[in-house]
Amino acid sequence: MDAYFYIILVVGLLSSGICLLAGILKKAPNDATILSVAAVEVALLVYLVGSIVRVIAGEPIAGEAWEFWGYLATAMLLPPAAVYWSILERTRWSNFVLAAVGVTALVMAARMNQIWY
Amino acid sequence: MEEARRVKDQHSAVPNTTTGASANGTGARNTRNTGPGRLLIAVYAVFAISASARAGYQILTKFSEAPLAYLLSAFAALVYVVATVSLAKAGSTWFKVSVAAVLVELVGVLVVGALSVFDSVAFPHETVWSLFGRGYAFIPLLLPILGLVWLYRRRPVRNA
Secondary structure, three states: OOHHHHHHHHHHHHHHHHHHHHHHHOOOOHHHHHHHHHHHHHHHHHHHHHHHOOOOOOOOOOOHHHHHHHHHHHHHHHHHHHHHHHHHHHHHHHHHHHHHHHHHHHHOOOOOOOHHO | OOOHHHHHHHHHHHHHHHOOOHHHHHHOOOOOOOOOOHHHHHHHHHHHHHHHHHHHHHHHHHHHHHHHHHHHHHHHHHHHHHHHHHHHHHHHOOOOHHHHHHHHHHHHHHHHHHHHHHHHOOOOOOOOOOHHHHOOOHHHHHHHHHHHHHHHHHHOOOOO
16 A cells, blocks of 8 residues: 555545534535545545656556556546535535545545555 | 425425426426435445446456356446436336335345355355455445335325
């Protein structure tokens, strides 16, 4: 597991925690929950840029390259999709949908690490 | 209490229907894709995407290694896709499709889970449902149960 994974681990768990708490407190999605999910997207963006730099620098991906990029691209679609959905229905339940993003991104980052090394 | 909750959920869904962005435009009022239902649909969507991607990858790259397991993966992916779509759609027909999909999912995870435990030789290759979905934090086992509870609570009222 590399630094990119740990960044997503921390940001993802924090984001899921904030969203879960907001959902339990019966709050509708607000700045805190939506921005925390945006932070997950930023963390994934850092992973993307870092990975592109590493590939250009000549570092090989041990597993299937297209599988790695597939995971990364799919993971990056999750935060915008969840935020879009949470705006369509502003109830506490949308916060639970937002909470799912951080954990899912975390699992996908772990898998991306496995593929890379 | 259930009635009160239902009313509350519908109230909170009002901004949704006024924007016209939801799938409620079919006339029949759909209470399955709001509130907790959205969370259920979201989790199903994640499984639909990941199971489809995994099955596609397995079939394209190493199908001959374990055709049965990988066909099962593809079948599981299909079930998740059908469940996701039918849960999001309004109307009693889609309700029946949802029930069927979730029941197939429950049977699938139980049968494949049991087979993978008792006959690990025949099922050495991973599918979403192997070992009752242990590779996915047992969510595949939990999901159809929650799905059935949710569908029962929001079952269409006859002659309504």
